[in-house]
Amino acid sequence: MAQGINGPLVMVVLDGVGEVDRSLGNAERLAHMPFWHALKRTERFTTLRAHGTAVGLPSDGDMGNSEVGHNALGSGQIYDQGAKLVNDAIESGRIFAGETWNTAVRRVKEHKSTLHLIGLLSDGNVHSHIKHVFAMLDKAAKEGVTRARLHVLLDGRDVGGTTAQIYLQQLEDFLAERNKEGNDYRIASGGGRMVLTMDRYEADWSMVQRGWDHHVHGKGRVFPSALKALETFREETPGMIDQDLPGFVIGDESGPVGAINDGDSVFFFNFRGDRAIEISRAFDEGDDFTHIDRGTKPDVFYAGMMQYDGDLPSPNHYLVGPPNIKHTLTEFLVPEKVTQFAISETQKYGHVTYFWNGNRSGKVDATIETYQEIPSDTIPFDQRPWMKAAEITDALTAAIQSGQHRFLRVNYANGDMVGHTGNLDAAITGMSCLDLELRRLLTAVKKAGGVALITADHGNCDEMYEFDKKGQPVKDEDGHFKPKTSHTLSRVPFVLYDPSKQVKGELAQSKSLGIGQVAATVVEILGYSAPKQWLPSLLH
Ligand SMILES: O=C(O)[C@H](O)COP(=O)(O)O
Numbered sequence: 191m192a193q194g195i196n197g198p199l200v201m202v203v204l205d206g207v208g209e210v211d212r213s214l215g216n217a218e219r220l221a222h223m224p225f226w227h228a229l230k231r232t233e234r235f236t237t238l239r240a241h242g243t244a245v246g247l248p249s250d251g252d253m254g255n256s257e258v259g260h261n262a263l264g265s266g267q268i269y270d271q272g273a274k275l276v277n278d279a280i281e282s283g284r285i286f287a288g289e290t291w292n293t294a295v296r297r298v299k300e301h302k303s304t305l306h307l308i309g310l311l312s313d314g315n316v317h318s319h320i321k322h323v324f325a326m327l328d329k330a331a332k333e334g335v336t337r338a339r340l341h342v343l344l345d346g347r348d349v350g351g352t353t354a355q356i357y358l359q360q361l362e363d364f365l366a367e368r369n370k371e372g373n374d375y376r377i378a379s380g381g382g383r384m385v386l387t388m389d390r391y392e393a394d395w396s397m398v399q400r401g402w403d404h405h406v407h408g409k410g411r412v413f414p415s416a417l418k419a420l421e422t423f424r425e426e427t428p429g430m431i432d433q434d435l436p437g438f439v440i441g442d443e444s445g446p447v448g449a450i451n452d453g454d455s456v457f458f459f460n461f462r463g464d465r466a467i468e469i470s471r472a473f474d475e476g477d478d479f480t481h482i483d484r485g486t487k488p489d490v491f492y493a494g495m496m497q498y499d500g501d502l503p504s505p506n507h508y509l510v511g512p513p514n515i516k517h518t519l520t521e522f523l524v525p526e527k528v529t530q531f532a533i534s535e536t537q538k539y540g541h542v543t544y545f546w547n548g549n550r551s552g553k554v555d556a557t558i559e560t561y562q563e564i565p566s567d568t569i570p571f572d573q574r575p576w577m578k579a580a581e582i583t584d585a586l587t588a589a590i591q592s593g594q595h596r597f598l599r600v601n602y603a604n605g606d607m608v609g610h611t612g613n614l615d616a617a618i619t620g621m622s623c624l625d626l627e628l629r630r631l632l633t634a635v636k637k638a639g640g641v642a643l644i645t646a647d648h649g650n651c652d653e654m655y656e657f658d659k660k661g662q663p664v665k666d667e668d669g670h671f672k673p674k675t676s677h678t679l680s681r682v683p684f685v686l687y688d689p690s691k692q693v694k695g696e697l698a699q700s701k702s703l704g705i706g707q708v709a710a711t712v713v714e715i716l717g718y719s720a721p722k723q724w725l726p727s728l729l730h
């Protein structure tokens with residue numbers, strides 16, 4: 191039996207809370223957080239990289255995100271992630287050489303039917319990248335697919351809040367070029383990503399219902415073009431950010447231009463899984479699937495850009511193999527019989543379970559792992575910025591007091607989910623609430639003779655305004671600071687809370703430290719030596 195600490199170890203992920211030494215637009219600094227701010231001064235503290243190559247993304251210009259962040263936290267290793275794997279597969283041509291691509295194309299040519307591409311239209315590189323869409327359409331055109339339809343989710347969450355016009359225009363220009371060669375390639379439907387299709391963790395299946403109706407059945411408000419739809423929405427609701435825009439269908443005198451029919455092939459071009467699983471299930475599953483009313487389900491060949499869940503598994507067909515994440519922290523702790531507890535609210539539940547365990551939704555050993563989900567609100571989070579932080583703390587505190595679990599992990603969603611709304615005041619409220627929850631939680635940790643580690647998966651609420659390359663805030667035409675809705679490139683905090691001084695050593699301090707080093711730190715505190723595959727512990 192390993193020595194380690196006497197009480198439990200609690201790992202706290204403050205989702206989307208970067209560590210930035212600037213107050214302007216920084217909800218973490220502007221919030222009333224006396225407990226948290228003092229903790230960073232009085233406890234052992236360092237900061238970690240959580241973006242770019244430190245989490246397996248193609249470049250250091252890529253902001254971090256929950257998937258790659260929790261994969262790194264939960265595995266102690268850095269794997270090439272979806273964004274990079276798809277880039278590589280396109281560059282080498284591998285993506286188009288396999289059975290999936292060729293089946294889809296063959297089917298469309300044989301049936302003289304339509305190739306559909308559905309997904310998030312931006313260059314955010316969190317769920318998708320528009321250049322992958324262009325590469326797929328280029329190849330399809332070269333291989334003689336003459337009819338294609340695009341179903342585009344508008345972003346405004348991983349990119350600037352009101353940038354949809356840029357990506358729609360890029361796509362329209364690209365399609366116009368392909369159409370000069372005699373093809374019939376068009377946008378067929380779309381809408382804001384937080385309204386249609388991209389629900390996650392079964393928080394709100396009605397989003398998938400709306401997506402299905404628009405993309406598959408061509409049912410929705412009809413416009414002559416996507417740019418016209420956007421222009422209309424902008425006039426009708428000035429200031430609405432792209433992720434919240436309603437659905438649209440492109441149609442003409444003879445009806446929708448791109449409903450999905452028997453014999454068609456459909457690719458979902460997002461590489462990230464959480465928000466791709468539900469729509470994939472709607473396409474893949476048989477008659478016992480009842481989460482949405484699919485009406486008459488067309489007989490199509492459906493494939494995802496990647497395998498989204500290795501345990502379900504989903505989808506049935508995919509273009510690029512996912513990162514093969516092995517030797518995870520859970521896999522290390524289970525044979526040692528270390529009892530584990532994971533908790534979050536719906537919006538982040540899969541982050542501390544599925545992403546944490548290398549994109550697998552099942553448990554390694556249900557007899558020693560307990561998961562608890564607190565249902566999230568389903569209204570915009572700037573209207574409920576406290577989210578379910580209090581309920582999570584209640585449940586986590588009870589789990590600590592039960593004495594049943596040696597390693598507990600939690601994700602508090604506020605910094606991220608409220609951060610994505612671009613509403614600074616709401617983000618400040620959300621963060622201020624977290625201060626109370628951290629105080630309550632750490633009181634329970636102290637009582638139980640335990641230790642807590644507090645960190646984040648990436649930044650978000652630390653920059654609620656856009657800043658230019660020189661670090662100056664960007665202003666809109668009216669002189670207001672421009673709200674930022676996406677993640678940031680910021681480092682993240684790492685606090686070692688050890689009230690009874692059980693953990694020996696100091697935390698490393700260096701620019702190169704990353705969140706991939708947390709797993710080794712966890713097992714060291716629990717009294718084990720980390721596996722050789724992992725990045726080194728932060729303790730020395
Ligand atoms: O899916 C989302 O909400 C955003 O694209 C990324 O946020 P997350 O990586 O924090 O989940």
Ligand SMILES: [Mn+2]
Pocket residue numbers: 205206255256257259606647648
């Ligand atoms: Mn996150």
Ligand SMILES: [Mn+2]
Pocket residue numbers: 206256606607610650677
């Ligand atoms: Mn986020």
